[in-house]
Amino acid sequence: MATKLLKSMAFPVIFLSMFLNFCTPSISLHHHHSLPKSHHQNVRQNRNSLYSFRTTFIETGKTTPVGELDWRSDAAENVIEFRLRTAVIRSLSTSSREWIALGMAKNESLIDTDLFVIWLHGDRIEAKDFWTDSSGRLHKDKSQDYRLLDYDVTSDDRLELVFSRPIDTCDAKDYQIQNGTDHLLLLRGYYKEAQSDDESLIIHNLTTFAMKRVSLMKTLRAVPDLPSDVQIDEVLVDTITVPAESTTYWCKVYQFSRMYSKHHIIRYEAVVSPGNEDLVHHMEVYNCNVQDGQHLPNYSGSCRAKDKPSSLESCKHVIGAWAMGAEPFIYPEEVGVAIGGSGSTAYVMIEIHYNNPTHRKGVVDNSGIRFYHTPTLRPNDAxxxxxxxVYSPNQSVPPNSREFVLTGYCTSQCTKSGLPTGGIRAFASQLHTHLTGVAVWTEHIRRGVELKELNRDNHYSAHFQEIRLLPTDVQILPGDMLITHCRYDTRSRNNVTLGGFGIEDEMCVNYIHYYPQSNLEVCKSTVSKKTLDAFLRHEGLGGAPPEEGLDQVRWDGRTKKLWQDVIQMAPIDTECLQSSGRPFLGDWKNQSPVSKWLPRPKRRRYCHSMDWRHLLSRTFLVK
Structure with missing residues (x-):
């Protein structure tokens, strides 16, 4: 099964060659097991209270976990510690033995991967640092940056390994752990010992391949307890049959219950019908801005349908957003999303994007979002x-491009129009593209000076779009500019990828969670109509609609570079929208983006010869 999986994922090699020399210390099974049992129990108990996060590895197409990983990090000390629990490694015969590896990678492949490999050698456990090249071939790292701190075989025959490494090893062959998405690989297999003295082993017959996307440097904040008066509403579509089309946006109106006074939403989470996890791409719930006593129709149907009631255009204020890979979102204890009461209504509308590329028929769905809300109000409305x-074909990605970047501006003119005098404080961010997005980041500019970025993910995956708490709240003032960049890899596509709503189209969005609530809902841009018309005329396609013109462009290297320059420097049309969906007063067409500002100094990497292993022993190894 694992071999078939590797072939299906186009891995270049199945047999990985390991060149192991046994000059580094290993741990004897007999020696370690001679320690008193109480010693092991105390170590485990102490360490249980140290770990901040946990994830579980499950192979594709299976349901039984093959391993659990706990971790905690200390950015100030530049160190991260892991605890891996999995089935014990064994000697399968006199010449065949098992190995296990934890890998870190930019994506789900075995290309350019950082691996910590553990194997059984005689009565000892060996553990070393390896890396794979662009062909997937394994090499022992000259700089051994992982450290095996401890291990145990538990009473239920589980192997428990504790190990650590610097967050930034300053080693070009190591994976650099950053804020953003990390692809973790859990691999198992067996090897046959070489019959020579060349101190080499050949790893083959991969038996386990499990991949999990996580954020190793996730912000850790205290999780407030749910109050005793918490109420739960589930905003779900009602037993609908998902259309057998590639892309469907389905809308359903719902009314929150028991909403006689203002409430705060303090938590929400996805409810996805079992078996439909691959269909539900993302969901948004909008509060509807209607007058007291006004009733909305109980509509359930396509969001693009011609018979969709016009009164639903009032449903524009986002109160919850979820995308594939996101976990339940819990608001910090000082904020909540206002719903109900004077000046607000209990009417909401859910919009679900279904991705059905194989045009499956007869799929019934009851998915949606579960909200936890309370009448006990918090200090701030979020x-x-x-x-x-902007969701528009005006800004599109050429085919066969490895690193093409789209850029959207939230201009200083818009933030002046929409933000309160004291500004807002951002506390979380959710980045969003479709299938070809590989990196997303948002720059923050104030009076011509670049401030700290407002979220960045250099290894972005459209299958892991979690809402990430920021390390500290970020103040955004009227007049600030937010510039969001998305990098795409379209080497697998021969036609242009248009901007738009379909899953084969592309998006570039950052959903910023903030407080106090303002009337500014949308602050985005696209290449101006005048600029696009001029570009198409230059390519001999004047007068063509954007979709047709961009599809007919001859996308050679020269044209791609010209189009990239247009996106980065040419005039833009902006969307500066209120919660009602109406634009703020102003001239939002054919604006010139600010292209020059004082850049923020790059973070200094402290690469020196300090023996960090001593630091690890002192800081993390609890005995």
């Missing part, structure tokens, strides 16, 4: 601000 690129 809002969600959408920044990035």
């Amino acid at each position: 809002g969600i601000l959408e920044v990035g690129v």
Whole structure:
């Protein structure tokens, strides 16, 4: 099964060659097992209280976990510690033995991967640092940056390994752990000992391949307890049959119950019908801005249908957003999303994007979002601000491009118009593209000076779009500019990828969670109509609609570079929208983006010869 999986994922090799020399210390099974049992129990108990996060590895197509990984990090000390629990490694015969590896990678492949490999050698456990090259071939790292701190075989025949490494090893062959998405690999297999003295082993017959996307440097904040008066509402579609089409946006109106006074939403989470996990791409719930006593129709149907009631255009204020890979979102204890009461209504509308590329028929769905809300109000009302690129074919990605970047501006003119005098404080961010997005980041500019970025993910995956708490709240003032960039890899596509709503189209968005709530809902841009018309005329396609013109462009290297320059420097049309969906007063067409500002100094990497292993022993190894 694992071999078939590797072939299906186009891995270049199945047999990985390991060149192991046994000059580094190993741990004897007999020696370690001679320690008193109580010693092991105390170590485990102490360490249980140290770990901040946990994930479980499950192979594709299976349901039984093959391993659990706990971890905690200390950025100030530049160190991260892991505890891996999995089935014990064994000697399968006199010449065949098992190995296990934890890998870190930019994506789900075995290309350019950082691996910590553990194997059984005689009565000892060996553990070393390896890396794979662009062909997937394994090499022992000259700089051994992982450290095996401890291990145990538990009473239920589980192997428990504790190991650590610097967050930034300053080693070009190691994976650099950053804020953002990390692809973790859990591999198992067996090897046959060489019959020579060349101190080499050949790893083959991969038996386990499990991949999990996580954020190793996730912000850790205290999780407030749910109050005793918490109420739960599930905003779900009602037993609908998903259309057998590639892309469907389905809308359903719902009314929150028991909403006689203002409430705060303090938590929400996805409810996805079992078996439909691959169909539900993302969901948004909008509060509807209607007058007291006004009733909305109980509509359930396509969001693009011609018979969709016009009164639903009032449903524009986002109160919850979820995308594939996101976990339940819990608001910090000082904020909540206002719903109900004076000046607000209990009417909401859910919009679900279904991705059905194989046109499956007869699929019934009851998915949606579960909200936890309370009448016990918190100090601040939260809002969600959408920044990035307008959903429009005006800004599209050429085919066969490895690193093409789309850019969207939330201009200083728009933040002046929409933000309160004291500004807002961002506390979380959710980055969003479709299938070809590989990196997303948002720059923050104030009076011509670049401030700290407002979220960055250099290894972004459209299958892991979690809402990430920021390390500290970020103040955004009127007049600030937010510039969102998305990098795409379209080497697998021969036609242009248009901006738009379909899963084969592309998006570039950052949903910023903030407080106090303002009337600014959307702050995005796209290449101006005048600029696009001029570009198409230059390519001999004047007068063609954007979709047709961009599809007919001859996308050679020269044209791609010209189009990239247009996106980065040419005039833009902006969307500066209120919660009602109406634009703020102003001239939002054919604006010139600010292209020059004082850049923020790059973070200094402290690469020196300090023996960090001593630091690890002192800081992490609890005995």
